[in-house]
Amino acid sequence: MTKPAAVFELQTYDYSANAWQTVDTYDTAADSRAEGNAYFDYRVHLAAGPTRLLKGGVTDLGYDNPDDYYDR
Secondary structure: OOOOOOEEEEEEEEOOOOEEEEEEEEEOOOOOOHHHHHHHHHHHHHOOOOEEEEEOOEEEEEOOOHHHHHHO
16 A cells, blocks of 8 residues: 655745735655755745644644744
């Protein structure tokens, strides 16, 4: 049985909309470099504010509560 390909979703928090906004999606089935690109882009966006990286719809890195970003 093969493991399904992971899909990563990079999100940043938009305080004016009071919601997480998707920045980009990375599908490992379509791109062999997708996972590395997702983690790299996460680190780049993290410097600008609350950011999270979802893997298969579950938080892999980052914050579910954007206010936790400022408590670090």
